[in-house]
Amino acid sequence: MMGARDAPLRDFGSRRKPASAYQAFAAMFADLAPQERDELVDGVVAELPVLHVWHGQQLRKQVGNLLADGCPPDQIGYSAFAGPYAIPPLPDPPAVECEDLPPIESYAQPGDSPTPRQEPDTPRYTVVMVGDVLARPAPPERVRGVLPCEGIAAIYGPSKSGKSFLGLDLLDATTTGRDWFGHRVARCQGLYVCLEGAAGITKRAQALRVKRPGALRNVGFLFPPAFDLRSRKDREDFREAAESAGWRRSGILVIDTLSCACPGFDENDSAGMGAAVAGAKALQAALGGLVVLLHHTGKDRTKGLRGHSNLGAALDAAIEVSRDGDDRQWSVDKYKDGEEGAAFCFRLESVQIGSDSEDGEPITSCVVAPVEATTGTPSRSKPPQGGNQRIAYDALSELLRDSRDFGKGNAPPTRPCVSYTAAVATTARRLPVEAKRQPERAKAAITALVGNGCLAFANDWLWLP
Known part of the structure; x- marks a missing residue:
């Protein structure tokens, strides 16, 4: 009372x-x-x-x-x-x-006391000139052209597209210092919070160790029995656990998945998603580094991240994962001050990690393996699927016939090439959809053509294989 x-x-x-x-x-x-x-x-x-x-x-x-x-x-x-x-x-x-x-x-932590507000000695706002702006160093990147060192990011895609495998592979690359799909990385710590599919994470880690001895050596794993990203107490307990394990406010924290980290929330409601975003930002502020949320697409995959647009607006970077049969790919869907739309193909390679003690049957799991199509040599080619892919293929064929750029990216020296930006712009104008949907549909069609082997892509250039 x-x-x-x-x-x-x-x-x-x-x-x-x-x-x-x-x-x-x-x-x-x-x-x-x-x-x-x-x-x-x-x-x-x-x-x-x-x-x-x-x-x-x-x-x-x-x-x-x-x-x-x-x-x-x-x-x-x-x-x-x-x-x-x-x-x-x-x-x-x-x-x-x-x-x-x-x-x-x-509302305060034990031992805390409110700090009285004090009038600042200096003005709240300061105007700086262009020389000072130009002198500022560029923000550091964790994965060159893909992910920043700090902020909130997401890896999202439909179920069984391979986003959890990709998130684990990302942690292995950034914690061991190996290039990730040809992108230079800045080595750091890693922490994987397994809230979904915890039973399979052991096999996946074993498969990575078989494929790459020493993999994940700087990655910590957390299997919380219950965790709510929106809870201040859960975040504080999480911070204490991370710091006790040696977390030094720099690295990548992968949360698998956002929906499991916010049990019972209405992700389509502004307030519900807003609370989840606020929780992610508070956790990032407490731990530093980059928080990567694994998330799903909705029923209409062309609309991107499932749920309210608050999430997409709050992200500093986003990686979209898609799948067509056994062909999978990821693309840079969002990267502040960076190039968006670059796509990279991969497959899940089966790796034997042991044998069943009773019947001797092999025990296997999968690891992410880049597909050569991302460097200009497609593993196989399929005809364009669907109307938008055919429109995109015809538009790009015309551009390539008139192109004066040869041997760009990793293309053969005599192969004509077209930039990804020009390809999206030309394709978008031809698609029979409302104008605001044209760019995203064009990107989706071109990404699918690369995944099918109809086009080759590297370093923001496209060409016919």
């Missing part, structure tokens, strides 16, 4: 929404550490059950959306009430007495 000091927040549940309740909420939010602010609304609703249900839902959605959209946390105390039910704009609220606030201990 609430006492007298909880009166301002209790009043928030009324239709009046008095200024005192608004000020109490804003002051409480400002007192929280940044990583705790995404938990505020759940905490308020849980601690104050007399809140009007409608108000609680609106508060949850507004704050969730604002966090997902990147609203600075110290502004959410004001922004959360924008809309038709907002109270009138207020000047800076006066200091709120401690007894007017709900117990802050409910």
Whole structure:
């Protein structure tokens, strides 16, 4: 039950929404550490059950959306009430007495104490000139042209496309320093959180060791019985486990999968996906490095990541995995300040890791093996499948006939080539779909042609094999 000091927040549940309740909420939010602010609304609703249900839902959605959209946390105390039910704009609220606030201990870590806000000695904003901008170093990359060293990324695709195998292979490459599909990597630590398909991870690791002795030597594995990315306590326990294992705020953390890491959430709802994104960002802020989420596509694979668009907007990079029979490929679907659309073919190669003790039958698993088609030598060629692929093939054939670029990428010296950007632009204009869908459909058609062996691709150049 609430006492007298909880009166301002209790009043928030009324239709009046008095200024005192608004000020109490804003002051409480400002007192929280940044990583705790995404938990505020759940905490308020849980601690104050007399809140009007409608108000609680609106508060949850507004704050969730604002966090997902990147609203600075110290502004959410004001922004959360924008809309038709907002109270009138207020000047800076006066200091709120401690007894007017709900117990802050409910939201802080043991031993923490709120830090009073201080006026900065320097202006909040500083204008810099172009010379200073140009002098800034380029952000470091973990996989050249594919993944940054820090941020949030995703590897996504339909079920059984091979995204888990690809995620494990990525960790092996970045922790051992080997090039990944021809891309230079910066060596680092790796951590794999296995929430889906945990029974098969041992065999996959054994297969990698058979194929590459010493593989995964700098990769740690976590098999949590329960984990919720949205829970501050789970994230804190996770951080402690990682640091006790030697995590040094630099590396790649793969979470398999996002849906298992957020049990019961509505991924199609803005607030639900917003909470998942906020949890991923909070975990990345606590651990550093790059957090890679394994995720699925929806029923319409051309729409990319399954669920609300909050996820795609929040990512710093995304790798899409697709499959056509035994042919698989991954492509750079998103990379901030980088080239998108490059595609690379691979297959899952069967590796024997032992024999059954009873009948002697071989025990096998799979490892990722790049297909030579990505370097200009396709393993086999299929005719274009479907209308969009045929349109793309005809359009690119015309471009190649008129091309004056030869021997680009890894093509033979006499083979005409066309850039990937020009290929997408030309194909998109010919596809019989609405204009906003043309680029993504063109990329999908060209990617499929590379996977089928109808086109060869390397270093952003296409040519006929």
